[in-house]
Amino acid sequence: MKSRVVEQIVAGIKTTDGAGVNLRRIIGSPELNLLDPFLLLDEFKSDDKDDYIAGFPSHPHRGFETVTYLMHGAFRHRDSKGNEGHLRSGSVQWMTAGRGIIHSEMPEQEDGQVWGYQLWVNLPQKYKMTEPHYQDIPAEKIPVVEENGRTVKIISGVYDGVEGPAESFIPINYFDVKLEANASFRHPEPMNMNGFIYCYEGEVSVGPEETKVPVGRLAVMGDGDTVELSAGEAGGAFLFLAGERLEEPIARGGPFVMNTKGEVKQAFLDYQNGVLDK
Numbered sequence: 001m002k003s004r005v006v007e008q009i010v011a012g013i014k015t016t017d018g019a020g021v022n023l024r025r026i027i028g029s030p031e032l033n034l035l036d037p038f039l040l041l042d043e044f045k046s047d048d049k050d051d052y053i054a055g056f057p058s059h060p061h062r063g064f065e066t067v068t069y070l071m072h073g074a075f076r077h078r079d080s081k082g083n084e085g086h087l088r089s090g091s092v093q094w095m096t097a098g099r100g101i102i103h104s105e106m107p108e109q110e111d112g113q114v115w116g117y118q119l120w121v122n123l124p125q126k127y128k129m130t131e132p133h134y135q136d137i138p139a140e141k142i143p144v145v146e147e148n149g150r151t152v153k154i155i156s157g158v159y160d161g162v163e164g165p166a167e168s169f170i171p172i173n174y175f176d177v178k179l180e181a182n183a184s185f186r187h188p189e190p191m192n193m194n195g196f197i198y199c200y201e202g203e204v205s206v207g208p209e210e211t212k213v214p215v216g217r218l219a220v221m222g223d224g225d226t227v228e229l230s231a232g233e234a235g236g237a238f239l240f241l242a243g244e245r246l247e248e249p250i251a252r253g254g255p256f257v258m259n260t261k262g263e264v265k266q267a268f269l270d271y272q273n274g275v276l277d278k
């Protein structure tokens, strides 16, 4: 057994996206541009409507998946084909943009807290132009394993023999883990998976070196086949992500992530010509 140690700790940067949503970009920033297959991780968390009310009006995507986990609040999703979905506290939308989607993501509240995460998961070359589709997963469909002061919500992948509802093109483990005082968490993670944790409450210690990861920090895991964490007296909570490395060339252009610059150019042309999602 080789327990993974923390390779890098990342704070992310404050930025603005959509029509003026203030958020923190944790993956996809100069500090951590990419953690194959994860292209981006944004945290939006605010009690002030001015930070989120502008939302994300109509915009395109091609070549990857967006996974939105809404911890608190209400959002409405619409696409150019007339599909509509509603995200509520604790729910997940796993969207496969595939060959093309034009959608909007707008808050359905004018006060109170909005708190959520959007993760971009790259698609393997052979699935980049797959048929777009959605998995709308309400909070009550996400299984929870509770034992020894540890609560694990399983969004995708398998934890302790329990399988999460989201289906993905490559193996992805996505868990939301809460540890009470002095509780611990352990999960086998094959060598071909990249992984990270993002601490969103309290503090956790990672690996045999017990590297401290405080609230608001992402820890990139090094090589190994197991991830081990523990919490101190104050407890802690974190998102746990691991995904199989694609090891394919990446060409990014705004909302499009392809394998070559030519394919990105084609995506812009298809969008301009109104055929991106046809």
Ligand code: CO
Residues within 6 Å of the ligand: 056, 059, 061, 066, 103, 105
């Ligand atoms: Co979008």
